[in-house]
Amino acid sequence: MVCYFSGTGNSHRVAKQIVQRCGDTLFSMNQSLKAGAEESLHSEKPFVFVTPTYSWRMPRVVEQWMKKTTFTGSKNAYFVLTCGDECGNAAPYAKALCEKKGFTFLGLAGVVMPENYLAMFPTPTKEEAETILAASVPRIAELASIIAQGKSFPIISPSLIDRLKSGPVNPLFYTFMVSDKGFAVGDRCVGCHLCEKRCPLNNITMVENKPHWNGNCTHCMACICGCPVQAIEYKKKSKGQPRYYIMENEKD
Numbered sequence: 001m002v003c004y005f006s007g008t009g010n011s012h013r014v015a016k017q018i019v020q021r022c023g024d025t026l027f028s029m030n031q032s033l034k035a036g037a038e039e040s041l042h043s044e045k046p047f048v049f050v051t052p053t054y055s056w057r058m059p060r061v062v063e064q065w066m067k068k069t070t071f072t073g074s075k076n077a078y079f080v081l082t083c084g085d086e087c088g089n090a091a092p093y094a095k096a097l098c099e100k101k102g103f104t105f106l107g108l109a110g111v112v113m114p115e116n117y118l119a120m121f122p123t124p125t126k127e128e129a130e131t132i133l134a135a136s137v138p139r140i141a142e143l144a145s146i147i148a149q150g151k152s153f154p155i156i157s158p159s160l161i162d163r164l165k166s167g168p169v170n171p172l173f174y175t176f177m178v179s180d181k182g183f184a185v186g187d188r189c190v191g192c193h194l195c196e197k198r199c200p201l202n203n204i205t206m207v208e209n210k211p212h213w214n215g216n217c218t219h220c221m222a223c224i225c226g227c228p229v230q231a232i233e234y235k236k237k238s239k240g241q242p243r244y245y246i247m248e249n250e251k252d
């Protein structure tokens, strides 16, 4: 079973490609989180968790979701982290979680995808994104082949910098960066409710037909990047920047 969490569609796309290549089933953590469901998942095939990289680790919301979810059937778990650049030393944290859940950790591998972190970094143009997406296909095929054969992903030795980024920097990132206070909506908003519908944490409510953020945000960028009229900004960072959003119908 391939379980994905995705703010702007990269991890959804990677998860779907793994499903196609391995003949597996797809499970949406987005929908599960949105429903606030206590899940009990069964799979005879390995569990494959596909998520974005947030501050050189799996997103905290995914770790929390995994902790409260019951998994039965296969004891094997793989982690595929999509990233704009690299996922640092994310592996030991996923491995520690596996130990708590009774999983055998079969590795964590990164897939470079277009950068979506508009609140911090420039995002690619459509052309640049297409080049990166095309380059990701053989990498995803390579990982799917390893999964289909039941082998472990190759182990990569982390540098000291990687350890620091995934270690002490990660909690500082959540404390100082991850807040919805920087989001604002402008006059272009047409009140379509898409931001409210897509927020995986139900953090957006519509007040006078405009989004209002309620303080439980994981910075997934779904609201700002997915807005069809680019009515949402994050401080001054997002002004004039392209929006990167490839999330398709989640039931695909």
Ligand SMILES: Cc1cc2nc3c(=O)[nH]c(=O)nc-3n(C[C@H](O)[C@H](O)[C@H](O)COP(=O)(O)O)c2cc1C
Pocket: 005, 006, 007, 008, 009, 010, 011, 012, 051, 052, 053, 054, 055, 056, 057, 082, 083, 084, 085, 086, 087, 113, 114, 115, 116, 117, 118, 218, 219, 220, 221
């Ligand atoms: C909050 C946040 C933190 C991020 N941190 C990293 C990071 O540490 N390393 C990296 O290479 N990319 C980082 N990125 C980029 C995303 O991991 C990358 O674009 C990912 O493919 C987005 O996946 P999604 O479209 O499924 O949400 C970050 C993005 C966000 C929104």
